Amino acid sequence: MDTKKDIFANTYAKAFAESYPQLPAGKSADLIQKAMNVALTNIRAVLIDSPAFKLTCSKLGIRCSYKAIEEYLNGK
Numbered sequence: 155m156d157t158k159k160d161i162f163a164n165t166y167a168k169a170f171a172e173s174y175p176q177l178p179a180g181k182s183a184d185l186i187q188k189a190m191n192v193a194l195t196n197i198r199a200v201l202i203d204s205p206a207f208k209l210t211c212s213k214l215g216i217r218c219s220y221k222a223i224e225e226y227l228n229g230k
Contacts, residue, residue, distance in 0.1 A: 158228075162226065166193075167186050197220055198220050202223065203218075
C-alpha cells in the first residue's frame, strides 16, 4: 500500500512532467528526485508556488499551502 508520501511524490512527478514538457525526461527525473527528497523531509524548505506543486495539490484535492501539504503528508 502506498503511503501519503508515495502518493504525493508520484503525483508530483506526473504534475512536473505536465507542467514542464519542454524538459528532457532524464533531466526531469533528477530535478523531481531532488525536489521530493527535500519536500518529503521538510516541505517548508521548498518553494511551493510553482506550476508543478500547484497542479499536484489540485490533483490531490488539497490547498497549495505549507500547512495543507504537511497535513496531507502526515496523514491528517
